[in-house]
Amino acid sequence: LKTLNNVLLKYFSDIFEGGIHILPPFPSSGDRGFAPLTYLEIEPSFGTWEDIKAIGENFDILVDLMVNHISKKSKYFQDFIKKGRNSEYADLFITLDKIWEDGKPKQEDIEKMFLRRKLPYSTFTVEETGEEEKVWTTFGKTDPSEQIDLYIKSQKAKDLLKEFFMNFKKQNVKIVRLDAVGYVIKKLGTSCFFVEPEIYDFLDWIKELADSLEIELLPEVHSHYSIQYKLADHGFWIYDFILPYTILDTLINKSSEKLCEYLKVRPKKQFTMLDCHDGIPVKPDMDDLIDTKEARKLVDVCVERGSNLSLILSEEHKAEDGFDVHQIRCSYYSVLNCDDDAYLAARAIQFFTPGIPQVYYVGALAGENDTENVKKTGEGREINRHNFSIEEIEQSLKKDVVQRLLKLIKFRNEYDAFNGEFKVLDCAK
Known part of the structure; x- marks a missing residue:
């Protein structure tokens, strides 16, 4: 974190005026920070909360809160594994009797769910009794999962989230991204993803908490675009997950028709992005907006x-014809064939689109696909998670494409017209 602050001040002090999104700097047992043990501490190998505060002196800070889950190695779940139902933290977690009365999972219910792993639960053995406990685990590549879902209906979970938010306030965090918030409601007979109206009860509760602490919220929901628009109608900032694919389609297929149509109707209160630590969203974000035959090409x-x-x-x-792509994982510069002009055109479209533009660090340095790291780790997302040395950062900053991008960012930050009215004119394809 100290190095990050030095790099930001030395090279980007007049670039990221809107703030910095620091991907999870908390102690974590997996998923590159997304299986946090706690939000009350910073991973010691990264630094301390003082380092975060130091960055916050010059940049507004955005951090993630995984509202759906917490690490298997957290003190809360470790106590549960030791004592089972006698643990003071037992009500933080979703034992299967909270879903099915007899605690026995039913395949017909599971088939309706939007699964992120083959089964939505993991089995653990309680140390003191030797009994098996099945608990809900939406995410996780291991079995049992590293990421244990929180029972957000319980007062215990609400108190824990409140404690995390109070600490964010103390550490001067300005925006909190609600990671995986679409999965917090589990209800039989549904997909268990963005379950309405219950999801709004939770969002209203957490918004009231955040408002009382003067913290902005950014719900992260990968879903059919209509759900994003409902969030916007409820007054939330949302991510524009449609733009990355639409710009890619525009530049590869050399037609602006779909892009222009989209820009005319999209909500304006959005964070825009092209690239991130996961991938370019396809399904379900683009459902009903793309032809799957064209999408395959x-x-x-x-x-x-x-x-x-x-x-x-x-x-x-999956789509009716079997199309099943959730995300395209790549560096945005690489997927545009490392074509400087195409890449800058993509960024220009992003920056001219109303909202708050975010530029991922790999994208800011026009980084390429890190295929070596994918082979080394076996994790496809590592393709766009390269660890840059100071030397690599300095080399990247000398590249013509990066210098042009930095000029474009300054233009977006400083030019008055971006506070004006946005209008899409009719244009040729």
Whole structure:
């Protein structure tokens, strides 16, 4: 974190005026920070809360809160594994009797769910009794999972989230991204994803808490675009997960028709992005906006250019013709064939689109696909998670494409017209 602050002050002090999104700096047992043990401490190998505060002196800070889950190695779950139902933290977690009365999972219910792993639960053995406990685990590549879902209906979970928010306030955090918030409600007979109206009860509760602490919220929901628009109608900032694919389609297929149509109707209160630590959203974000035959062709081009894919597991949530691409994982510079002009055109479209533009660190340095790290770790998302040395940062900053990008960012930050009215004119394809 000290190095990050030095790099920001030395090279980017007049670039990221809107703030810095620091991906999870908390102690974590997996998923590159997304299986946090706690939000009350910073991972010692990264630094301390004092380092975060130091960055906060010059930049507004955005951090993630995984509202859906916490690490298997957290003190809370470790106590549960030791004592089972006698643990003071037992009500933080979703034992299966909180879903099915007899505690026995039913396949017909599971088939309706939007699954992120083959089964939505993991089995653990309680140390003191030797009994098996099945608890809900939406995410996780291991079995049992590293990421244990929180029972957000319980007062215990609400008190814990409140404690985390109070600490964020104390540490001068300005924005909190609600990671995986779409999965917090578990209800039989549904997909267990963005379950209405219950999801709004939770969002209203957490918004009231955040408002009382003067913290902005940014819900992260990968879903059908209509759900994003409902969040916008409820007054939340949302992510524009449609723009990255639409810009990619525009530049690869050389037609602006879909882009212009989209820009005319999209909500304006959005964070825009092209790239991130996961991938370019496809399904379900682009459902009903793309033709799957055309999408397959676009995906094939991306794979030819070195991308790898995240796929949807549950049959029910694939397209009728079997199209199952969840995300295209790549560096945005690489997926545009490392073409400087195409990349800058993509960024220009992003910056001219109303909202708050975010630029991922790999994108800011026009980084390429890190295929070596994918091979080394076996994790497809590592393709766009390169660890830059100071020397690599300095080399990247000398590249013509990066210098042009920095000029474009300054223009977006400083030019008065961006506070004006946005209008899309009719134009040729």
